[in-house]
Amino acid sequence: MASPKPVTHVIFDMDGLLLDTVGICLECQNRILEPLGHSLSWVQLMAQMGLSATEMCQNICQDFHLEITPEEYKRRLALVYPEVFPKSTIMPGAERLVRHLHKHNIPIAIASGGAQDSFDLKTTNHRDLVSLFGHVVLASSDPEVTKGKPEPDVFLVCARRFPDNPDPSKCLVFEDAPNGVQAGVAAGMQVVMVPDSRLSSELTKGATEVLASLEDFKPERYGLPPFDD
Structure with missing residues (x-):
């Protein structure tokens, strides 16, 4: 050091x-991904932490070859946030x-x-x-x-x-x-x-x-x- x-x-x-909030973030991502047949690991999430929300959604849609746009992915995430984030x-x-x-x-x-x-x-x-x-x-x-x-x-x-x-x-x-x-x-x-x-x-x-x-x-x-x- x-x-x-x-x-x-x-x-x-x-x-x-x-x-x-990292565990909560992972829960949010997988609530969106699992109905689409995918899941995000903790290691994969850590590689995205710190990026802007737009950059993260773009990366996830690309990495998992999702058939929805990054904008739609981001919209779906926003619907989950009010339920889980206040528990931080x-x-x-x-x-x-x-x-x-x-x-x-x-x-x-x-x-x-x-x-x-x-x-x-x-x-x-x-x-x-x-x-x-x-x-x-x-x-x-x-x-x-x-x-x-x-x-x-x-x-x-x-x-x-x-x-x-x-x-x-x-x-x-x-x-x-x-x-x-x-x-x-x-x-x-x-x-x-x-x-x-x-x-x-x-x-x-x-x-x-x-x-x-x-x-x-x-x-x-x-x-x-x-x-x-």
Whole structure:
């Protein structure tokens, strides 16, 4: 792993990092695919995580040779979301870290590959936590984000929207997916990866640090205020 350098700003991914939504995302995909005679594995889903919704739907339709358009696939997904996404729960260590950084006036933001409608559903029961972030950039809805992860766009746009427009090298990214790590590195940022335990170690390369949980993060390693307890 690379040697951590001091940072001033922090950017969080959301799915699988702040909120435990990956399993829910997989359920949604398979509700659409199974009637069509297909199923998506967890490994296949992880290869798509971080892409914009349009890119993901295009890839799935192409990979499974579906006879419906990506637009129709996306429409069918949207019908499932209201039932399942409000059940999303907070990942271990996430709330403690976010509240700690906010308390110490560290600028924080969210940069996700998702869209506004699904974001609103996922955060239905977590509005208080989301309110602590200075801003949120959603690759599938934001007109300034032309490409989803692993391209760096969403992180670069997110960094520019901090009031003081920090250099990307001063931003620390938290990610769980390989596409997100690649995007953060391409943006010139350090990346702390918190991957699912099932993910191959080969897919964690590029991260500054790899943790089993956000509970294991040591802010002082990056020049941030240490936890009080």
